[in-house]
Amino acid sequence: MRLYEASPVTSLTRDGAGWIVTTATGSVHAEHVVLSCGGYLAGLRREIDASILPIATYILVTEPLGARLADCFGTRAAIYDTRFAFDYYRPLTDTRILWGGRISVLDRSPAQVKALLTKDLQKVFPSLAGVRVDYAWSGLMSYARHQMPQIGQSEPNLWFAQGFGGHGVAPTTLAGETLASAIAEGGDGWKQFSRFGLASAYKPAGLLAAQLSYSRAQLKDRYNEFIEGIF
Ligand SMILES: Cc1cc2nc3c(=O)[nH]c(=O)nc-3n(C[C@H](O)[C@H](O)[C@H](O)COP(=O)(O)OP(=O)(O)OC[C@H]3O[C@@H](n4cnc5c(N)ncnc54)[C@H](O)[C@@H]3O)c2cc1C
Incomplete structure (x- = not known):
């Protein structure tokens, strides 16, 4: 082979x-x-591509944090929160934090992902104000209707x-x-x-519907955080 x-x-x-x-x-x-081909099939076979929505999601990796890591994590396990639009993260062996979150119809550039996720990271770990981010990227997933x-x-x-x-x-x-x-x-x-x-994903209207549905879930998360006095 x-x-x-x-x-x-x-x-x-x-x-x-x-x-x-x-x-x-x-x-x-x-x-x-x-x-x-996941979210990257575009155009290769129209009837198969028509049934999926390419949806982006994002990752960030900090600089090695050394002793600062202990201010953030009391575990080496991976963590995620209970919101619909959740963050997920874990410490790497070289003391960096690998952080993932958000989904969007926008396949953002590394610079945009870095700016967006750094804010999310520092909301959870305020002690990381000014931290250097060494890597950030976006990738596509495929969703069916x-x-x-x-x-x-x-x-x-x-x-x-x-x-x-x-x-x-x-x-x-x-x-x-x-x-x-x-x-x-x-x-x-x-x-x-x-x-x-x-089943047809009704692109491009389906992309708009997916984004609206995610934004609605984010609003619901924020409302629940407000009610529960988080952040
Ligand atoms: C940033 C990010 C973080 C994620 N985090 C997690 C996680 O923590 N846990 C988890 O379980 N899942 C996670 N996922 C989701 C997971 O990666 C996907 O569900 C999974 O990879 C889908 O597998 P797939 O084989 O369908 O597609 P993919 O893994 O996207 O593979 C598709 C492949 O097809 C190839 N391809 C595309 N077009 C062509 C072409 N024309 N010719 C030849 N090759 C082609 C691509 O190069 C690629 O290798 C994440 C996804 C992203 C983008």
Whole structure:
């Protein structure tokens, strides 16, 4: 088996029962194709892309904090809070803090993510005023309108596994094993996911709806914090 990393696929064309998979530098014939491009599928296969919303989420990593870390954490465990729009964070072995939070339809630049998440970080840890942030980035997840992963076959020998936003990495393994079994052994486990199919995400209106729904949840979080006297 050969793996071709860093080879973005630019098109898929039917070739008998299989496919011609094309990149900028070459093409291969594939008996089966599995599309598992998360929030990055855009345009590669219109009917499959139409069913997911690409939603961004953000990460920040501080400078090594040395002894200052003990002012923030009494544990090496990961922490998250109970709001819908929650923050999650943990200390790294080199005394940095890795901090994640927020979702948005905006795939912000590292500088914007840094500014936004630094405020969130310092709200929870005021002792970190002036801390240097060494890394910040944004990534895309894919969300389905029904909010369930989409695992299945859209036409003969074209498979998909996407829509894991909100579910994390765990079910991606299940999807990989289920589709590998379907392709290699004719397994039919993937049929159990058929009821959560490729429902249209109604882009671009769906993106606006997703952002409004998240903003509403954020407002609700703030109201609850106010009532509970937090912050
Ligand atoms: C910033 C951030 C933080 C997160 N934190 C957590 C967390 O703490 N815990 C958790 O469980 N989940 C987390 N998630 C969610 C988790 O990463 C996703 O649910 C999961 O990675 C989805 O897996 P996937 O295989 O569907 O997509 P991805 O992991 O996005 O993989 C898609 C792959 O497809 C490739 N690809 C796309 N287009 C093409 C193309 N045209 N040709 C070839 N290759 C292509 C991409 O390069 C990529 O490697 C986070 C996500 C982000 C963005």
